[in-house]
Amino acid sequence: MAERPPSRPRVAWEENRAPQESSSPPEPHEVCVPKPLQIGAPSAASSWLALYRKEKESMQFIQVFLKSSEKETAQKMRFLETICTLCKAARCKGLSRGLNAFCHKFELAENIKALLEEEPRDHLQTAVRQQAMLAIAALSKVEMVLEGKKKSLLEACFKSVFLLPPKTDMQGLDTTLYFETLDAMDTMLRTLVLSSSASGFTELQTILQMLLTFTNCQSAVVCERAVGRIGRLSDLLASCSSVEVWSIFVGDDASPACHTEIHMPVLGQLLGHLILCRTCKSWEISWVALDALHHLFRFILQQKCTTLPEDNAEHPQRQREQEAAITSWLSLPSTSNTTMAFGKYLQPSERTDIVLVAIEAMRDSSIYDKEEASSILDVAVREPASWLTEVPNIMRCIYENMEHVHTASARHSLDRLLLLMTDQCPMEVVTSLLKLSPSCDSAALAMWDVMLSQPHTLEKVLRELLSKLQDQQLRRVFSSNTEDACIHHLALLASSDIKPEEFAGLYKVHRYLRRPSLALLSLVLRGLVTLSQRPETARKMLVLLPDIMETQQNANSGNKMKALLVFRNVIGHMKRKEASPTALQLVDKLPPLFDDQSSQLRELSICLFRDVMQTVVGNDKQQMRKNVRRSLLPLFFHMSDQSESVAKASQEALLVAAKLLKWKQLKRLTQTQQTGRIGECLLVQDRSRVEEYLSQSLPYLKDAQVTLREAAVRFIGLAARHLRDKSEEKLSEICNALQLLEKDAELSVSSLAAETMLTLRSPTEQPPSGWTLWALCCWPCKAGQK
Incomplete structure (x- = not known):
């Protein structure tokens, strides 16, 4: 059983770090505020001259280093340190424009990136990574130097550090060096955000978005390191007062008196991934994820307080409730409770993003626990009015992931979500799916299959499809009049107004099931399976059965299964005298399916064969006996089938055959196995x-x-x-x-x-x-x- 993470992860995190690591990482260089040069003050003039000389020496060394073919570790370190020194000198002199030109000319950012990529990823033995990130932080304070280059630099930094082996596996590792490297990354990220002035909030979201890609990594170590950085940035976000948030993230011109919530587009995705990480089997990941969630919860509650004017009577009360809410949230035991705790404070788009993350987490390749992802969807299903407001976005996500979800529990949750949306928003669901896949590919077909699997959703889908077909601009969705007729006749079947004989007369005119497209055949068969579950509808479908039999000659296993279910349901709802002729036709079509690769299809075909043998009456019995004799040996062989359910079905069918043939010896031997x-x-x-x-x-x-x-x-x-x-x-x-x-x-x-x-x-x-x-x-x- 995994060790339970501490109840206050942030405190435990600080206590567990190496003694050498400071809780607040230092800036890469001290902020130098230049003093005005005073006449008659030789000391100030000398200081300025020394700074000028140091700047010249730094530039000369950088040029020499870049020209050299072989670069030792010591030279790399000095090069990176020199960049920090140069940035400090330029800022103190107020000459960032000249440094900007120098940095672009000699491609300092690109060379730092190259040094990071040269560092081996199987061990950590030097401080090059650490110094490189401090150099990036220093460059970020020089206007325009990193314009358009931050993303590639960050990617190089993340890969260089996150993809290292676990610290326990790195030979010769100095633990202090490992923690100092992570601290340098935290310093760099913090500096990049704070030095971006009015665009800092956008910068923060870009960094968080990049970090999220690493939380999906199969390596628990990579995920832990990425979530740890997310936690530090979340702490930065939550630590800013409301005034600081407006001045840093919205811009200096924004008035702190404006009581409007900050919109953070990445917040929903962030919360979705962290909620799933919180339940990870690795307690280290769970620990840092809970810490990050704690900071984000603080930030969200602060924003709620910010929306109230300070002189409002509710403002003090809201502030007093904030700490109590955070304390209460930390004790929530389950994923669904955590999701609900956040959900009541989020905007609709943010809730939607959490749902999208949960759907993507159900993919077979996802590292997240499928049961926990299902718990998030359960919350959405219980409160659809607040969680399922952006139907097109959710439909697109389901469409993109449908074919990659095969875990039974995950697929069940996905189907349940799709059925609920279809039931509540049929027009949006149908319209979205038609736009996503006009030609009805395999993913769309799987979704249609689910939507038509329940009577209450099938009727709504058919109504929407009919309305779309009446729109001439959307008729191109279906490629022929025959396919239009398929949908029309399915709608007639679902109608309680039309009688069986009336439907039979209409169908005989069109015979729309004789040559349907393969995609539409699957869709129609799914609809027929659902409709055939009702006795009154099943009676109308007797006229369809001969054509359904014809369509099965070249059908795939899925369509064959659906056709057999239709036969079973229709015959099951009819009296024996009515069903006898159909049973006689069907008994010859079933034996080839006994040997199908799908054990489900083998079992269903044998069970149906057993049922139709018992359906015939009168003169049909004699013909049935002749047909049954040809199937005795396959049934006998499949009593040895590796699938226990198929073997049992074969024994039961052989026993019914023995009774029909009146072979007492075969009946006794089959009964006694x-x-x-x-x-x-x-x-x-x-x-x-x-x-x-x-x-x-x-x-x-x-x-x-x-x-x-x-x-x-x-x-x-x-x-x-x-x-x-x-x-x-x-x-x-x-x-x-x-x-x-x-x-x-x-x-x-x-x-x-x-x-x-x-x-x-x-x-x-x-x-x-x-x-x-x-x-x-x-x-x-x-x-x-x-």
Whole structure:
């Protein structure tokens, strides 16, 4: 069990740092305020002259360093220190313009970046990184020097430090050096923000946005370092008084008396990532994330107080409540409680950003806990009026991530969110999805599939689609009149006004399911599955079933599953006399699906086969018996299916078949699960079908399942002895088929095939057929028995 992080992370953080590290990192250089030069004051003139000479020497050294081909660590350090000295001298003299030109001419920022990128990322042994960041901080105070270069410099700094190994793994690491390097980064970031004057607030958000990309890293160390820097910047943000916030972040011209909240576009994303980091399994990450959240909560409450004039009666009370709110928030135990605590203070766009972060966290590649991300969405689902106000943005995020979410709990939460938005805002949802994917790609198709999976949302979606189709400008979304008819007829099905016979008459005119596009077929089938769950709607759909059968010839597994669900629902809502003709047609279409790669499709097709056998009545029973005989062997083989649910479904279907055929012996053996004797029973009961059984068995020699290949080899060995034509040619043909399995990857299959061939080729007199023959020759072990 992971160690629980301290209740007051900020205090613990300060206590746990190295003794050498100061709680407030020093500036890279002292602020030098130049004094006016006084006539008759030789000391001042001498000081100015010394400063001038030092500036000249610094510039000369920088030029020499940049021209040299080989640069030692000591030279690099002096180069970086010289930049700090040069910036200090220029600022003291008030000659930043000249330094600006010098920095651009000799590309000082680019050379600092190059030095950072040259530093090895597998160890930390020098202070070059530390000094480089102090040099960047110094340059940031010189006007225009870093214009357009800050982002690339920051990226180099972050990669150079964040991607280092854990401090415990770095050989020869001086702990002080590690913490001083992080302190230098904090100093640099703070200086970049504070030195940007009116654009400081924008600068802060840019830095935070860059840091957020590192919180998604698979490495816990990288995430911890990035979140730590976010915490320091959040502390800076929360530590400013309201007056300082306006003067630094909004601009000197803004009046502190203006009681308006500061809009921070990155706040929602920041909170979303930190809330998820708080529940991380690594207590170090959880610790620093909680610290950052504490600072952000302080900042948010301060802004709420700022919106009230100081002479307002509520202002003192609000300030007194602030500390109590922070203390109460720190004790919140769950992700959902934390989300709600922040949510009531946020703007709609900020809440939306938290939802978007949670959706992205559900991707298979995300490092965040899927259950915690689901907890955030649960809050949004419980309070949709305040959390789900920006439907187009949320729809885009779902669309971009839908195909990358496969965890069951995460997918369930995503589906639940989509269904809720569809139920409450059907027009916005449908319009957004049509704009995102006019041609209906796989991601959009998955979303339509969810939206049409529930009766209450299906009807709303159909109404919106019909309204869009009536708009001539949007008819291009659907490529043909036939596809328009699909949507129109789905809407008619959902209507309670039209009777089954009326719908049948209308459908026979269009027959829109005969040649639909593959994308639209999936959409229509999903709608039909949902509609067929109601008895009154299912009765209207009987006219559709023949065309649905035709569409399944080249359909994928997903569409086949949907079609079978439609058949099951429709037949289940009909009386046996009504369903009997359809069941007779369906029984021939199902056996090819018994061998599908999808275990779900195998199970569903076998279960439906079992049900339709029991549906026929009257004269249809005789024809059903003929059709069922052809499916006995596949059902027998799939009693050995590796999927337990498929094996159970096969046993139940075989039992129903035995009852329909009135084969008592097969019924008894199936009931008692005597798998080893069922094969012999089939051969003895219906000797005229031995060759047909052999032909049916051969494809199973290539089946992907080991258990089915074994069952096929055993049955072929037994069936060969029941052949009327036992000529050498026939036996050789069988042995040639078995010979392909001698190189089977599974030893049990290859050895069984070799033993069976040896037995078939033996010239000795064969023992009489019977139960012992199966046991002696073709069932040498109990591996295949149930």
